[in-house]
Amino acid sequence: MNKFKRGITNQAFINALNKLYNDENSFWHKMVNDKELFIAIRKDKINVYHNGNSICELHFENSKIIGKTHYKYLLRPNLKDCYLKSIDGNFSLDSPMKKFINSLDDYPLIKKSSLAYSGEEKTGVHSISIKEKNVIDVEITFSQAGRKTDRIDYLKLEETKGNLKLVFYEAKHFTNAGNRATNDDKNVLGQIKRYEKSLRVHETEIIKSYKAVCKNLQELNLIKPPNDNFIKRVADGENILIDYEPKLIIFGFDQDQKDGSNWKEHHKKLKGALDNRLILKGNV
DSSP, X not given: OOOOOOBOOOHHHHHHHHHHHTSXXXXXXXXXXXXXXXXXXXXXXXXXXXXXXXXXXXXXXXXXXXXXXXXXXXXXXXXXXXXXXXXXXXXXXXXHHTTBOOOGGGHHXXXXXXXXXXXXXXXXXXXXXXXXXXXXXXEEEEOOXXXXXXXXXXXXXXXXXXXXXXXXXXXXXXXXXXXXXXXXXXXXXXXXXXXXXXXXXXXXXXXHHHHHHHHHHHHTTOOOTTTTXXXXXXXXXXXXXXXXXXXXXXXXXXXXXXXXXXXXXXXXXXXXXXXXXXXXXXXX
16 A cells, blocks of 8 residues: 655755745746646645646756656647658757747746646636635545555645644536446545545545645745635644545536436435535536
């Protein structure tokens, strides 16, 4: 069984990012202050998300900040000439480079280029996660031996009766077949049950990881109002608990779809299993 780990342990990495942040013209300073991006702390890595796509991964190696971006996001958007020249069957070496983004300073172009790979569900989940308060992680992956990897959409800090809790959310577009599948192993209820099991299996690691993440968020100037209360409290040492019952958000529907006869039975089943853990958001 793989352990669940989050948090940057290399202080040199933190220092290097903060040095870069102090340069208002740097890509990092601009990313941190871009409200369309979600910056997620991994295990000694950072992933920068736009519309559900990780447009950049950063880590620290040989005293340098190293970035990785999938090549498919690097093709310049709105190219007038989309063709590459070849001579006797060989492509010109300089021609392709002119068509690709070659610096993270141009990350707004990467954002634009990545839109081609964002479907309705990815876009909707991202929109929800950046609008919600106190979201501290997205695409949280749990691995268990002998079965497929589970990935829950986002995690929030919430306060209940004076206790700060880690609350996990799965978000599905209304049209997602998993909302309607009759086989519980294939539908969203099966997913939720697997998440519940994973949260208990990894309890100690999860709490330790997100204490570290909150500390990192504070150190890296990533806590912005109105999120500076809960996250700061954890960063300063307050205890956190886990809500072992993940919630389900269904979005992307209008009133007619919500009231439709085809949906009523599925809604009844989900509501019966989840009660107030089922949240209907409509069009986000």
